[in-house]
Every structure is written in C-alpha cells, then in structure tokens.
Amino acid sequence: MTSAFTGGGGSSVEHRDQWLETAASLLPLLRQGANAGEAARQVHPASVDALRSNGLFQMCAPIRVGGAEQNARTLVEVVSCLSRGDASAGWVAMIANCTAWTMGLLPDEARMAVYGGGGDVIAISQFGAGGTATPSGDQFVVDGRWPFASGSDLASWTIGGVKLALERDGTPELRWALMPVSAMTVVDDWNVAGMAASGSKTLVASDLAVPVSWTIPFEQFKGHAFAQWHCDETVFRTSVSAVACLALVAPLWGMVEEAWDITYVEAQSGRPIRQWNYDDARDAPGWRSGLAIARSKIDTGMFHLLRAADDIDDRARRGEVLTIAERSRIRNDQAVATVCFRTALDLLMDLNGARSFKLDNPLQRIWRDFGVASRHGLNNVPLNRDVYAHSLAGLDMEQFYDRL
Known part of the structure; x- marks a missing residue:
C-alpha cells in the first residue's frame, strides 16, 4: 500500500488531521507487536511495513523527493500518537522524520542519492x-563511531556529526555528513532495560568517502x-537541532497518554483497592486526587511541548531565525514537559499498584x-534548565552556542 499523502504537498495544517488519523488507525497493530518487538530487539516487521507503506517514516521529507514536508507540530503529534501503541516504533519514526527533515538542508544531488530509488527509504x-572528516579534493574521508543509532536495523542512510580540524585557532569545524549504512559497520551493543526494540546500536565508519x-555546515x-x-x-527555514531536541519529548507524551488510558478504562470497571477496603477505587479521595494531578501534569507538559513546536513553525513561516533566548526557552519547555510527563506516569503507576x-501488563x-x-x-533536564536560567539572568550564552 502506498500512502495517500506521500508527495501530496499542501500545508501541514491541512494534512495534520489526516496524518493523525492514519497514525491512530495503526495503534492496534503496534500494540499487538510491541512485546514481540521488545523480545527481538527491533520493531516488529508488521509494524515496520505499516509505518513504511503509510509514509510515516518520511512524513517530514521534502515534497520533491516523495515526502510531505510536515512541520514540527505535526511531527510531535504524530509521533506521540504512534508511541501510544509502541514506544520504540514511535521513537524510530521520530528519528527517521527528524532525519527526513534534515534532507531539506541538503542539495538535490544528495537528496536523490537517498530517495532516488523510491520514497520509502x-x-x-x-x-x-x-x-x-579529512578533506580530500571535493570529498571528506570520514572515520568515527556513532552510538545510540536508533533504527539501525532498518536504515539505508545515516547523518552523523563530524569534526574538521580546519580552523586557524585549532578549533574544529563541525559538520553533519550523509553516509550510506551499507558502507559502515553496525555494532550490536544495544542491550537495555527499556526501548529495546529501537535498535539503537553503534555505527562505525572507516575511510568512508563523502562528497562535500x-x-x-554548523x-x-x-x-x-x-x-x-x-x-x-x-x-x-529553522533549526534542525531545535526540532530534533523537542521531538525527543513526543514519545514521552504518547507513553504517558497510553498509561492514562489504561488507568482510566480500568477505573470505570470499579476496580477495588482491597487493602484499604474500597470496593471501588474511585471512592478513595486519595486515588481521585492522584488521578486529577496526573491529568493536570499531562496537560501542562502537552501545553509546553506544543507551544514550543508552534513557535518553531511560526518562525519558519516568517523566515526568521530563532533567537538564542527563544532557543533557550524551547529547551526549558522540553524540561518542563519531561518532568510533568514523568511525574504523571509515576502517579499512574502508584494508582495501579504493584500489579x-x-x-x-503493558504498564x-x-x-x-x-x-x-x-x-x-x-x-537532560538539569542542563536544559540551566541554559534557560542563564538566558533569563542575562548571562553570557557563548558556552551554549554550539548546543542551541
């Protein structure tokens, strides 16, 4: 099946609801494959096929190469939706779409190298x-190791950061290089307690020639x-760095919304709290209060996350560069949303108990x-908050420049 949206053009606002409907339609399939994917340490093949055939790995790619050029708000909402069904599947879709977005910074020659054989790459x-990266004529010779390469089992291409020792003062110039995964070594070192199916292994390059x-550039x-x-x-016309950092929070939103749904549905059945002699948990004042706090935390995190996404998109529409102050506040929005979602999830686990x-239990x-x-x-919550604190205090932001 080919996505009805792939290469369809149109604005993100016009198509956002359609993308969300498509993502929501896949939730039963994603939920069904989540446990098997975790056991196999890669997203379940049926889930991959569904995401691929519906264009959900290339939603943010340029229209010229078969994508749909969706914006940050759509990226955040769709990834959140997918992550309700399977966090690893949502995470890989997030990484793939942030990378597809990055293709917009590359010329047609590079884009066609990736997508010329078909838009489902x-x-x-x-x-x-x-x-x-060492200069060699019109190429760079790249060597390095990139850990945490989410989606490494599925990817044909990767974009990784490299340093060029070209500056007169000895400071290395930073660039991001497009490389074929087939020319790299995949080190199977992703053995973790969570997000096992994300396939976040290590990629290694040795004497890999990459056209300039x-x-x-940075x-x-x-x-x-x-x-x-x-x-x-x-x-x-925006910061890929800002988009990608914010998008990291989207799977967290989806996970906590799934935990909320599980808790809420079970509560409607009148589940008892036997140790406290409540035949219906909803009769317990503390349980009700916990539910209200959890919902408020989820909503607060959502508001911060979507505000930041909308600000990124608004600046892009206007063709305006995000200021350092705006970037700093977006980093704080990440931190606030992460803490709110984490607090809500912990509360929901308390309400559900040891079961x-x-x-x-998917919880x-x-x-x-x-x-x-x-x-x-x-x-990183403390460091993102520190960036914002420096900005608010009017302190020198030079130390954070290359991180914003």
Missing part, C-alpha cells in the same frame, strides 16, 4: 560529533543561517521505556 541520524555537498544545521535550496520549502509490574513496559527514553543526552 529510511534514513536515521546521530547528531553528536562522533567522527572526524553531502555535508551540512550554521545551517543549527538554524543560525538558512540553507535555502528551494524558495518554496519554507518549513526547512502494574506483572509481565503481562511495566511503558514504565521501562519511559525511563530510558526520557534520559536521552539531548533531553
């Missing part, structure tokens, strides 16, 4: 500078300057997946 990314045109990747290959591709950790997998996913290096 999956590309992933590891934005950390795990490699080095397949790399993205200023363009970070959105301090625009790589405007086509004037009509306004969605890409939540039975292996046949225990959600809890483990959330624990791992919420601690991604680019979603």
Whole structure:
C-alpha cells in the first residue's frame, strides 16, 4: 500500500488531521507487536511495513523527493500518537522524520542519492560529533563511531556529526555528513532495560568517502543561517537541532497518554483497592486526587511541548531565525514537559499498584521505556534548565552556542 499523502504537498495544517488519523488507525497493530518487538530487539516487521507503506517514516521529507514536508507540530503529534501503541516504533519514526527533515538542508544531488530509488527509504541520524572528516579534493574521508543509532536495523542512510580540524585557532569545524549504512559497520551493543526494540546500536565508519555537498555546515544545521535550496520549502527555514531536541519529548507524551488510558478504562470497571477496603477505587479521595494531578501534569507538559513546536513553525513561516533566548526557552519547555510527563506516569503507576509490574501488563513496559527514553543526552533536564536560567539572568550564552 502506498500512502495517500506521500508527495501530496499542501500545508501541514491541512494534512495534520489526516496524518493523525492514519497514525491512530495503526495503534492496534503496534500494540499487538510491541512485546514481540521488545523480545527481538527491533520493531516488529508488521509494524515496520505499516509505518513504511503509510509514509510515516518520511512524513517530514521534502515534497520533491516523495515526502510531505510536515512541520514540527505535526511531527510531535504524530509521533506521540504512534508511541501510544509502541514506544520504540514511535521513537524510530521520530528519528527517521527528524532525519527526513534534515534532507531539506541538503542539495538535490544528495537528496536523490537517498530517495532516488523510491520514497520509502529510511534514513536515521546521530547528531553528536562522533567522527572526524579529512578533506580530500571535493570529498571528506570520514572515520568515527556513532552510538545510540536508533533504527539501525532498518536504515539505508545515516547523518552523523563530524569534526574538521580546519580552523586557524585549532578549533574544529563541525559538520553533519550523509553516509550510506551499507558502507559502515553496525555494532550490536544495544542491550537495555527499556526501548529495546529501537535498535539503537553503534555505527562505525572507516575511510568512508563523502562528497562535500553531502555535508551540512554548523550554521545551517543549527538554524543560525538558512540553507535555502528551494524558495518554496519554507518549513526547512529553522533549526534542525531545535526540532530534533523537542521531538525527543513526543514519545514521552504518547507513553504517558497510553498509561492514562489504561488507568482510566480500568477505573470505570470499579476496580477495588482491597487493602484499604474500597470496593471501588474511585471512592478513595486519595486515588481521585492522584488521578486529577496526573491529568493536570499531562496537560501542562502537552501545553509546553506544543507551544514550543508552534513557535518553531511560526518562525519558519516568517523566515526568521530563532533567537538564542527563544532557543533557550524551547529547551526549558522540553524540561518542563519531561518532568510533568514523568511525574504523571509515576502517579499512574502508584494508582495501579504493584500489579502494574506483572509481565503481562503493558504498564511495566511503558514504565521501562519511559525511563530510558526520557534520559536521552539531548533531553537532560538539569542542563536544559540551566541554559534557560542563564538566558533569563542575562548571562553570557557563548558556552551554549554550539548546543542551541
């Protein structure tokens, strides 16, 4: 099946509801394959086929190469929806779409290398500078290791950060290089308590030749300057770094919403709290209060997450560069949303009790997946808050420039 939306064009607002409907329609399939995917340490094949055939790995790719050029708000909402069914599947879709978005910063030559054989190619990314690049004519020779390569089992291409020792003061220039996974080694080192099916293994490159045109300079990747290959591709006039960091929180939103749904549905059946002599948990004041606090925390996190996404999209429409102050506040929105979602999930686990950790209860997998996913290096709550605190206090932000 081919997605009705692939290459369809149109605005993100016009198509957002359609993408959400498509994502929601796949939830039964994703839920069905989640346990088997975790056991196999890769997203279940049936889930992969469904996501691929519906264009959900390439939703944010340029229209010119078969994508739909969807914006940050759509990315966040769709990934959240998918993550209700299977957090690892939602996570890989998030990584793939952030990478597809990054293709908007590359020229047609590089885009066609990836998508020229068909629009259902999956590309992933590891934005950390795990490699080095040595100039050689019109190419760079790349060597390096990129851990946490989510979706490595499915990907044909990857984009990884590299350092070029070219600056006169000895400071390495940063770029992001497009590389074929077939020319790399995949090290199977992803053995974890949660998010096992994300396949976040290590990619290794040795003497890999990459055309200079397949790399993205720091200023363009970070959105301090625009790589405007086509004037009509306004969605890409922003910071990939900001979009990707914010998108990391979308699976967390989906997971906590799934935990909420499980808790709420079971509560309607009149589940007792036997140790406290409540025949119906809803009769317990403490249980009701916990439910209200959890819902409020979820909503608060959602408001911060979507506000940040809307701000990114608004700036892109206007063709305006996000200021350092705005980037700093977006990082704080990440932190607030993460803490709110984590607090809500812990409350919901309390309300469900020890039965939540039975292996046949999906809540225990959600809890483990959330624990791992919420601690991604680019979603470090104390450090993101510190960035915002520096900005609010009017302190020098130079130390954070390359992280924003």
